[in-house]
Amino acid sequence: MTASLQGIQRRISSTQSTRQITNAMKMVSTAKLAKIQRSGDGYRVYASYLQNVVAHLAKAHLGDVSGTLLETRAAKKIGYLVVTSDRGLVGGYNSTLIKAVMADIQQRQLSKDQLVILAVGGNGADFFKKRGFNVAYEYRGVSDVPDFNEVRGIVKMVTTMYDNEVFDELEVAYQHFVSRISNEVRVVKMLPVTTDDLEAKEENPDTVPPEYDFEPSPEDVLEVVLPQYAQSLIYGSILDAKTAEHAASVTSMSAASDNAEEVINKLRLEFNRARQSAITTEITEITGGMAALED
Template identity: 70%
Template sequence: MAASLQDIQRRIASTSKTRQITSAMQMVSTAKLSQIQRHGGSYTVYSDALHDVVAHLATAHINNVKGTLLEQRRVTKVGFLVISSDRGLVGGYNSTLLKEVMAEITRRQLTTDQVVILAVGGNGADFFKKRGFDVAYEYRGVSDVPTFDEVREIVQMATTMYDNEVFDELNVAYQHYVSRISNEVHLEKMLPVSTDDLVESKDETKFTADYEMEPSAEQILSIVLPQYAESLVYGTILDAKTAEHAASANAMSSATDNAKEIIDSLGLKYNRARQSAITTEITEITGGMAALN
């Protein structure tokens, strides 16, 4: 019985240490979430303004603009830019995302030879490598609050591959941050840039005046479009990292709560075992005294 009590005590001590670790990790993830939300809020102002300018130019001048980012060509290979996490301890963040990408590949009846993977995050890269997909590019170690310089390398690689016809269409897959307790998978076409989506999403009430432009609107649009593509990628990575921090905070919160339940259960078990041991000792002492009498 003594050994059993010691075993329970060791388990309680071990679980208590685990609880301290998960609680600390929860606080760290919550702090990172607050930080990236502040950063993302300021970036949203810029990205919305850029989108409005591109949409306004596209409304009147898109037919005169030439460029590979707008080129609609026959799709023989499909690229997927998959933004996952580098580490675990984020609940179903990665598994839900990767499952949806695989479901999309199945829906479109694509073979491994028709798919090109650009992986941002180690979990996604390792997942697709194990399944025989062509992981043409991978980027690991994205910062907790990514900078635009980090994304520049990613988007330049994506657009270069598109220009070189490594793939004919690029889709981005990531976890969209909804709230502190909820994320949802988004899978959107990024390249070629859809001019129809630009025009349809434009708020016509925002632009009533005409602009005098130097150089021409066509030249400006041809320069701004790559910047717009960069902003899309950067925005999705910010969104994905926000969702990752939220998922990590939730996972660590659940782990902390579970540890507390285990500790409470073990404490009850320990008290019962200790009570049983004491009762046994009292019985033995009483029995011994009766024998002496």
């Protein structure tokens, strides 16, 4: 076998090994996606009930109840909680999100001195730190299917920083899971909480809100419920982002496997043509040698 044919065979073997790896990674990501979707279904039921309770309280004209999470302050510092992945192999998942965050910052004409970055995920943390942004908090290593106990420290830190006026508004930027083949970038203002936002999220805004007998006072009820509500929003964003990450990984690994298959087919065609050419050359040489002997 000629050196050229051996080289093509080695490339076919190498590409087949790559395809096996990407197929395996696709299967793993598919399993993780299915698991986190089941977890997300449970969270959404809880979040829906919590949102409705707080929305009903808002409709009961309790929007003037004092509380740090309800206070609208002069926006001297804007916080951006940016949720990216720790690893690559997820296509444009991270780059698309970061571009959207930078575009939002530029549109609002915010300087670095006005920004406080809170990064969940290594890609976002590394990006902003390398460019000299104020990364006041970073968290790496969110598990593949995070539960609230794991993320509790993150959401508690975020709300505490807001309470301590490290920033005056919080924008949460993440990839929203739409389907297995589609994600959607979202940059959403989550703090301070406003009664307009609460009423907009109520499932049935036309229904008459229930009557409440408060024990203890409305202020005490909101003091407990509002932090839970704000934390549920942040946790939900992280859970949503992680779901979108797994979907992006499935899509990316599927595309890589398809590309590897295409390369293998092309190499096989190239190998067959090269082998046919080598055989033709050998036949020509043998025929020529026999003709020379006959002469």
